[in-house]
Amino acid sequence: HIELAEPVFHIGYIDIVYKILQCVCHNCGRLLVSYAEPELQHIVLNYHGKQRLIKIHELLKSRKSCCPSKGQNIDESCPDKVKDPAFWNELGVFKDDDDYDEDFRNVQPCGQTVPEISKESDFTLKMKTPSKSSSDILSAKSVLEILKHMNIYDIRVLGFNTERARPEWMISTILPVPPPHVRPAIVMDSSRPSQDDVTHKLATILQTNNHLKKLIQDNAQQVAQQDAIEMLQYHISTYLINDKPALQRATTKNGRPIKAISQRLKGKEGHIRGHLSGKRVNFSARSVISPDPSISIDQVGVPLEIAKVLTFPEVVTPRNREYLQQLVYNGPDAQQGANYIITPQGIRINLAVTEERSALHLNDNAIVERHLRDDDIVIFNRQPSLHKMSMMGHRAYLMPGSTFRLNLCDTTPYNADFDGDEMNLHVPQSQTARAEVKHIMFVPNQIISPQANKPIIGLVQDALLACRLMTLRDTFLNRNQVMNLMMWIKKRDVVLPPPCILKPQQLWSGKQVFSLFLPEINHDAFSADNKDDSWLPVDDKRVIIRDGKLLAGILDLKTVAKSEKSLVHVVINSWDKDIARDFLNQTQLVVNNWLELRGFSIGIIDCIASPRTLEKVSEQLGDLKKSVDEITHSALNGTLKIQPGMTLKETFESEVNTRSNDFINKSGDVVKNDSRFWNSLMQMVAAGSKGSKINISQILACVGQQNVEGKRVPNGFKNRTLPHYFKDDVGLEAKGFCEHSYIQGLTPPEFFFHSMGGRTGIIDTACKTSDTGYIQRRLCKFMESHCVQYDGTIRNSLNEVIQFLYGTDGMDPICLETQKIRLLSMDDNQFRNEYEFDLSLPTFGQGIMNADTIDEMNENISATRTILNRETERLLHFRKLLREEIFPSGEGSVYLPVNITRLLETAQQTHGINPHSDKSDLHPINVIESVENVINKLVVVPGDDYISKEAQDNATLLLRILLYSNLAAKTLIFKYRLNEIAFKYVLGEVEVAFVKSIVSPGEMVGAIAGQSIGEPATQ
Template sequence: MATFPHSSAPLKTVQEIQFGLFSPDEIKSMSVCHIEYAETMDEQRHRPREKGLNDPKLGTIDRSQMCATCGESQQECPGHFGHIELAVPVFHVGFITKIKKILESVCHNCGKLLEDESNPLFKRAVGLRDPKRRFEAVTRLCKPKTTCDLDAKNEDEQDEFGGNPKKEKPPGHGGCGNIQPTIRKEQLKLNGTWKLGKNEDGEDNGVEKKVITPQEVLRVFGLISEDDLLRLGLNVDYARPEWMVLTVLPVPPPAVRPSISVDGTSQGMRSEDDLTYKLSDIIRANSNVRRAEQEGSPQHITDEFTSLLQYHVATYMDNDIAGLPKSIQKSGRPLKAIRARLKSKEGRLRGNLMGKRVDFSARTVITGDPNLDLDQVGCPRSTARILTFPERVTLYNIHKLQELVRNGPNEHPGAKHIIREDGSRIDLRYHKRAGEIQLQLGWIVERHIVDGDYIIFNRQPSLHKESMMGHRVKVMPYSTFRLNLSVTSPYNADFDGDEMNMHVPQGHETRAEVANLCAVPHNIVSPQKNGPLMGIVQDTMAGIWMMTRRDTMMDYEQVMNILMWVPGWDGVIPTPAILKPTPRWTGKQIISLGLPLGLNIFRKSKEGDIPLLESEEPCLIQNGELVWGRFTKKLVGASGGGVVHYIFNDRGPDATVEFFNAAQRICCYWLLHHGFSVGIGDTVPDADMVTKIGEQVVKFKAQVDEYMKNVQIDEMEAAPGMTVRETFESKTKAALDNARNGAGDVAYKGMNTCNNVGTMVKSGSKGSTTNVSQMTASVGQQSLEGKRLPFGFKDRVLPHFPKDDYSPASRGFVENSYLRGLTPQEFFFHAMGGREGLIDTAVKTAETGYIQRRLVKALEEIMIKYDGTVRNSLGDILQFTYGEDGLDATYIEAQDLEIITSSHEAFEKMYKIDVISPSSKDQTLTSTYLEVANELSGDVEVQQLFDEEFEAIKHDRAKIRHNLDDADDRRFLPLNVGRMIANARNKFKINDNSKSDLDPREVIPKVRALLDRLKIIRGDDELSKEADLNATLLCKALFRSRLAFKRLVKEDKLSKLALDNILGDIENRFLRALVSPGEMVGVLAAQSIGEPATQMTLNTFHLAGVTAKTTTKGVPRLKEILNVADNIKTPNMRVYQLPEARAAQESAKLLRSKVEFTSLRGVTDAAEIYYDPDIE
């Protein structure tokens, strides 16, 4: 939207970036001014001083002045560099270690490298291609050399009388024989130590120490030849070593170091930036050095001034040098040097370029509102008056926008600004006759946001993409954002004071993207878990469970009122379930009003038959009507394979949102009249229950006493891999956990059917059996690091107990429930356990946040390209098809592929057809369910089709069984064909008594043709065909087996119309399930690991363990995997004994001790490496 003024700078596309060091000549040629004075202002003339730090040639930061170099105003002038000529060279603080390494590698007298090709290691080091690695390798080899080698002349080289003259030797080093110093870096100085060799008597002459000055370094670096520079890994054109010593210092323009006016006017006092102060220090120190040299001051005074100059130049660039005092302001605040401005999270790059603060955003507290749609957000009216959207005036909206302009900026809905075609803005707050402005076509009106505008809503920490989603605005009174309860789970939000952010897109393209890609309906199902992220929660969950209970009846008045709340009600009142004496409707009928037509779900009970009593799981929904069963968290919560998932996959995002809205409104209204509240009475056990709970606790405490007795008389056997004490602890902990769980079970099972806590737990809306047991029965064993509480005092946990007491009560077992109240010592134990949880959470947040950042940084560039491959930003292929099947994880659901596990008999019974000589009644087709059955019997061609079909399914089965190692028939596949068939049967009114009019001569080729068309990798060459075969193997096996002729006819009784409908649907939805090009799968993968990692506990501890050596789990294990740790904390391996020694304990112990000390060398016979450079 911004209109940029004309720029006088020549513009070109950036081709490449070359990093390097500035040479003094380059600094001077780029500079517009030589800075000589430390002052910024000319006090007499009240303007910036010429040749001072704010010289007008450097550019201006004052609106009233023009730049003296380019003649532009403050808005356009980018600023120009100046320079300071240093009186003496100084080290560049960033390169001191590099300078030291180079000085250790070359001779200080002749500039040659200290090593040469006669050393094979040096030859290999010079051959390294990467300059950085070459530099490291060469300097490492040269460092130990103490002299610059001369050419060794061989005495008998010119042996005239020798029969064979010597072969030509490789050329010598050709050095000068000088002794090389060992160099130490001390803060900003380099100190050299020379060993002076031995005198005539063979005694050491001692050592000579002196400072290696920057002038000396410059001299040495000037001697190095270009060949040696290249061998060192330095760039001759862009990074000569002598440029690491500064002789000229560039001065950045005032735009980089702006001064601020103290009183807000351009005339008053100005407060300068840290860098300006630092530069003036440098100029003063520089002139002191120059004066000392001109006046011929003593050496120690000149050296002092020089080291001060070195200090100022160093701290100007980096004020965090270890061992150096920080440069500070008068106030004692350390100066912010150039390095501190660039590095770290708050620096220029990460803080101001990769992420920045934005306009058009709002933030406030969130509150729940069950009457908003799932994808709406209630926005305070005060916010809506501040945030605007730029709308262009057209013929179609001119009257509407004129009305908004008339309302002005303070009345909602109104407008804040008008932008004319020439780019000038009218601010309606300050315009005298704002309401009378006549809008012209093509102008832009910045109007308030109104109902239906799309915005982005976000809650930090944004751990996955569902933490930022598109919502529709609903402007409301009061000052908080309102949102639907079901949308809180992806944001991980609750209403205990959380705040959220809203961002208003500023263009139609952005709005379209938010509405079609980020909007809540499109994110209901997540690719991370192949299932929905949102489900029905809280009171709606408890309400829907109570409504779908048997015997929940509603009278005429209630039903009429509820119908008013059903969104999109079609005006048809369902027939009452009971007509006499008064009409009554069941809760199931009313809930069915919220289910979309055409939804079919059948969940069998575990026994497989229709249950007589309403147990938790099974349910039947036919054509959007709940026939029997009860809605629980598993069915309508955020779980894969539930109602929400099925509606999303079969009916699309909008129908899913409709279901949420309807369920919430119906349930909330019904609950309002039915009532639901939880009180302390729901947690109080009756007398009988109290006795039973006491019995449970006593029983397990007696068990612990038994264990203690066994230990004391030394009768307890140590469990495998544990000491006796560990065994005792493990058994005790298990017994005490059982005590809590047993008591909890008694409490849970003894609850009345109308107990409200029980209702919440059973429906899945809140709480668990553990919560019930802790409230009513017993809080249970408190633990630290997965063990019972350790002795903190001498031989006891608290001073309330005798020493060496291992009984449950003294080691952290809390017998009381929260209802009865804890004793002081129990309270103390409980606090210890709770404290550990708090510390864990605090530590974990930082660790998982860093893990996620590293993951995202490693994978952020990886995306799906338009040819279906997964590539990084350099175009390297990582996968030829995404996830090896090319499908979007959102459209995948867990399905049963029965052919894997079925027996041969069952397999043949289900798929084999024999119309010529059937061996059993199952293999024939009869006219009871197939119209053309009699016509087909004895037809050889038809039989051939059946055989081909059967063989294809059999081949699939064999191939899958060969490739898969687990005998599980649950597979994650796209398109639930079984449900599609059920929907088609419903649509075409087919029941179990229907007769099928299918003909195998049409059906089998049709299905085959469809499967041939379903391609993920297109191409006719052999490689493409094989890749496509691998990618589609499982889903085609599913389609082929589910669309087998015998099943279509016998199980499904399909008609031709229904089958055509199903085949068309399959093709259509298969294409939709392919992953979209442009999907950033790298970030998606990183977020899908990082987000669950924050939910992990930091150190997951084994419950009373199986073995003493527990494996590392949770965040520490994740860190080991991601850091590719060489030494993992708890390495383990499973070693199998031979069948005959399967149960022998002694040989197992022996085997363990042997394996522990077996190295790879002990089991390898020989290892050889074959290297063939010419592989042709």
């Protein structure tokens, strides 16, 4: 370190020192306010640390008074004016403290006038006393003396910790010198080493300090000493911070600004963010990615050459010694080999330069750095890493070639395509790291995204298209084709079902083939763009799956892709993530091989509209031109109704733009309705694999209105868009409407307008990237420490409670499904039919319930009615609550963990119950009591105190309503005909599903929230 000849201000603490000087007496060092003042007591008790200093400074900065002379000590001569013991506890004052009187009354308030302090620059303070007309410079030495005089309790009042941060420590008396590693010299060729900026600056500080020492020793003039002190102050300040606007930049001899200590630490390229939080790493690889639908979604194809370079340190044990010994013999050049051995003594042996590898014997606890092999756990990443699904765990699968292979289903979470994208692969270097990757980051664990409670991994492109084509009603396969496809099915118990057509030849439907590998689930859903809600629509848009058999429906984007309640979502919630992974893998293998057999191509014929279609589009275009002419005339005549907040011109542009933009949708509907069913473009759009209605419309019918920044093309020349239009032409063609389609070709003006629209899109994308990236960074930094604790609360790093229960229900979003509560929309008749027992009917329960149960209910009719009425009243209360308080609008979709309808249907299928003919052996009273017992076990917030009970009721209210309304005694017995075993199965599954859905302690919910907002904003 360098011992300074004179104390100097630390540029980083000058503002805090300035605040302190405005709060204390410069003569005696005491605080300028009595402890007895209520305002001070309020600040001390309610604020801590820096906030307390700011509040006390606001209280005292405008006071131009004298130092108080009494009221701050507590002894017999002056009664204690501060009665609150909490105040003294904050200051660490205890009346039985032996040193109390001596410490506290060491310096009594002096009563002198307080000078006025002003800050002239980043390291100059001035002081003006009432007796003088001009201000004097307040030296760092004087300030140091004032701060040293401060009382220990006054320091604590100002918010300082007297053991870790005393005010006098904010004045520099010595300067630490960093070691050479911080400021390395650069050796240029054979010339002498070039020193670092910090070294040059330290040399300058040392010279200035020695010069000042000499001036003081020689008793030089005060002006010369002051100049030297200011120079020392300047050099130390610019050594620490060299980018303050008010401070002249310190430069090297060639005029380049010096990179100060703070600039080396802060910012994206600084030491913290550039070299500590984020850094370049070893054990990683980067290459171009290629598609491979034949590998599993949790695998990544790794080139063989990369596998020879990337290694994993395997510890030698008796169990694996023989295997590792063989790898050592193979050496670094073989495909399954090793590169290094690290002996138990720490000696590293390079096998590439070791000739006698066969003589190397492995001892226990030696480490062999072996090549990457199949099924090693790796992390795969694509930048920008916008959410946690941008880094996922995969199993390595060694393959020939030079690119990484990725299953197509994984492209969505990575936002990857195969037009030259590169991705990174990282190999964890310990068993604990591998375990964490496998159980936390693995692809099956990321199938459901917490962002929207739905799958982010699902079938895409050709597999999705093949699913639709395979499940159409007229898709049939002969015996040979089915047998070939069955070879790709990896289920052990697969059995060829009876053919659905026997004559003239045996044929199996595509639905039957799909059912061969479908997990045993029950599901009802509608395909995309379905308009018929009947049980079996004519267009086969209702998907019905019973016990893993696809009975009806066409599978498309909504049912097998990334939609909520798609098959992937249902399989995960009904079974588990591994079954869902296997389903995706199996589906791709079978349907892709079938599509290869069937064939699918797109040709120019698919892009040509029929004359009838073109005629309809032409009629619509004529109507559009006519309506625009009418709007133009009404605007010129002044009869156009002006919209609120707009001028006449803005209203005109808005009306015309709305109509011209709507035209593309109308023409798209015409093209879609008139196209042949087997049009390949239409098939892709219908499946959801590629394209949209607008794409088809632009290819076949009309490109439509081109927009620049959300408006029609603006005038670029004088009152016109292009030179070959009339001035002040506001017609469709002159303002960017392209009435030709891509297949017809665009005219030169249309092509120019189309290019304008495309360029604004590219510019918007480029600008949006940086803006949304910074938004996401701020969100994530603000919430990065928000974490679920073991008591269920969400707290930050300061242990402050952010939320008492995550999402107010304590549920993990990946376990929730959107469900409708039927009770909300039931009228009184429906309610009675669904829930109320009529014991007075002579035929009550006949053919539905056991005779013994009916007799028992009639024998104890009074007690039975009491319990049944209790259930009915509870459901009526819930219906009233839903209608009046929770969903007054009448639409009630809720996110809840148990899909009770699907669970009941599964129970029926699993236990072979026929809901039309079987009798139920359940007793209504037992059902009500059992359901109550299970629902009482669904606890998110444990505790018997009032607040815990209130939080528990609020957290589980909607779930309780759903369960009570679907597990009502009459519903289970009369509608579902459940028996005792099936009923117990349902209750057990409800309890398990609830426990699984409680959010795990340690979940970093702040980071998840930040990325869930930031990632979609970037798209």
